[in-house]
Amino acid sequence: MPPECIGYSDQTHWMIAIRDNQDREAFAKLFDYFAPRLKGFIMKSGTNAAQAEEIVQDVMLTVWRKAAQFDPHRAQVSAWIYQITRNRQIDITRKESRPVPEELKEDPGSEADASQVVGLEQEAGLLRQALANLKPEQREIIEKAYLGELTHQEISAQTGLPLGTIKSRIRLGMERLRHELKDLKQ
Amino acid sequence: MSAVTHHIPDAMLAAYAAGTLPHAFAVVVASHVSLCDHCRVALAAHQTVGGVVLEDSDAVPVSSSLKDNLFAQLDAPFVPEPVYDRSGIYPGPVMEALQGRALKWKTLGMGVRQDILTEDAHGSVRLLYIPPGQAVPDHGHNGLEMTLVLQGSFSDETGQFGVGDVEIADEDLEHTPIADAGDPCICLAATDARLRFNAFLPRILQPIFRI
Numbered sequence: 001m002p003p004e005c006i007g008y009s010d011q012t013h014w015m016i017a018i019r020d021n022q023d024r025e026a027f028a029k030l031f032d033y034f035a036p037r038l039k040g041f042i043m044k045s046g047t048n049a050a051q052a053e054e055i056v057q058d059v060m061l062t063v064w065r066k067a068a069q070f071d072p073h074r075a076q077v078s079a080w081i082y083q084i085t086r087n088r089q090i091d092i093t094r095k096e097s098r099p100v101p102e103e104l105k106e107d108p109g110s111e112a113d114a115s116q117v118v119g120l121e122q123e124a125g126l127l128r129q130a131l132a133n134l135k136p137e138q139r140e141i142i143e144k145a146y147l148g149e150l151t152h153q154e155i156s157a158q159t160g161l162p163l164g165t166i167k168s169r170i171r172l173g174m175e176r177l178r179h180e181l182k183d184l185k186q
Numbered sequence: 187m188s189a190v191t192h193h194i195p196d197a198m199l200a201a202y203a204a205g206t207l208p209h210a211f212a213v214v215v216a217s218h219v220s221l222c223d224h225c226r227v228a229l230a231a232h233q234t235v236g237g238v239v240l241e242d243s244d245a246v247p248v249s250s251s252l253k254d255n256l257f258a259q260l261d262a263p264f265v266p267e268p269v270y271d272r273s274g275i276y277p278g279p280v281m282e283a284l285q286g287r288a289l290k291w292k293t294l295g296m297g298v299r300q301d302i303l304t305e306d307a308h309g310s311v312r313l314l315y316i317p318p319g320q321a322v323p324d325h326g327h328n329g330l331e332m333t334l335v336l337q338g339s340f341s342d343e344t345g346q347f348g349v350g351d352v353e354i355a356d357e358d359l360e361h362t363p364i365a366d367a368g369d370p371c372i373c374l375a376a377t378d379a380r381l382r383f384n385a386f387l388p389r390i391l392q393p394i395f396r397i
């Protein structure tokens with residue numbers, strides 16, 4: 001483990017090893033952690049077990065192939081996999097391709113900023129706690145929203161989670177990237 | 187970029203992350219996020235919540251063949267999905283919707299032009315070209331409309347909308363957006379209902395123009 005990565009979660013470690021070294025051992029660990037959760041997540045919205053496994057396989061293959069896009073300064077592994085999963089589910093059920101924003105261009109040689117990565121992980125941990133502390137019916141609504149079972153009109157009627165501090169963290173991760181890109185151009 | 191003052195509402199970003207926004211609106215959200223760091227950050231926050239929900243899902247064991255099948259595919263050659271970059275004023279998601287074709291502006295009268303990008307039962311998304319001083323085609327009042335400015339600006343009773351700004355209007359908003367002086371205003375406009383022009387096109391023409 002490179003010394004600058006001390007304090008990272010296992011998931012982040014694995015994902016960086018996959019991104020930088022196409023590390024299959026790390027990918028096997030990531031699979032063992034996420035595949036059963038993914039299957040449970042996909043089945044929650046009514047997909048049968050066989051089709052859920054097809055989607056899991058599809059999502060994990062996409063994770064492997066798009067690993068270069070993973071940036072722990074801006075996104076948790078789970079957040080990144082969540083968006084890939086929802087996009088794949090929409091592609092499959094609606095037979096249409098999801099429009100996605102332009103990717104931020106990343107300098108592949110950029111040095112990791114461990115304090116930013118760990119800071120974002122800590123914020124995500126707090127968010128997880130906040131979610132766990134909600135009343136069961138509130139938590140269920142949040143789950144439904146992110147499982148894709150509520151329209152945006154239905155979501156707007158709900159009280160949201162406090163996202164201010166995690167946004168500040170993500171913003172720092174993005175500004176860092178913009179900064180480096182500017183330095184690169186000069 | 188920091189000049190953007192009209193953003194995507196939080197609930198819409200959450201619905202976009204979850205994939206429940208109709209396709210036409212998703213094109214507008216993806217385009218705005220391409221132009222706006224504020225909303226890119228907010229979207230990432232929603233993705234973080236989605237990730238927490240995913241990680242906290244009850245684990246369901248996967249069949250033993252799944253991992254083998256997956257690992258057998260890791261070295262298989264594959265064609266990467268095409269990446270659509272910005273072209274001039276048009277963000278990547280607009281270029282994606284164009285699928286490599288050139289713009290085909292169709293005249294709607296009074297110098298106003300449109301190019302329909304996609305249209306289905308759930309809505310449509312189009313580019314609109316409005317000369318200074320002309321009214322932006324009134325594409326709401328039957329449902330929800332989202333209008334993202336790509337060039338120039340327009341103003342209405344609720345304020346001024348410049349490059350990157352999004353106006354969201356529903357049937358309750360009675361407004362008359364007019365393109366400001368300067369460059370012609372080019373917008374990306376989505377609606378979840380059939381458009382009607384109550385300003386200057388007889389309704390009988392709607393099937394012909396598909397508005």
Ligand SMILES: [Zn+2]
Nearest residue numbers: 193194222225
């Ligand atoms: Zn915005």
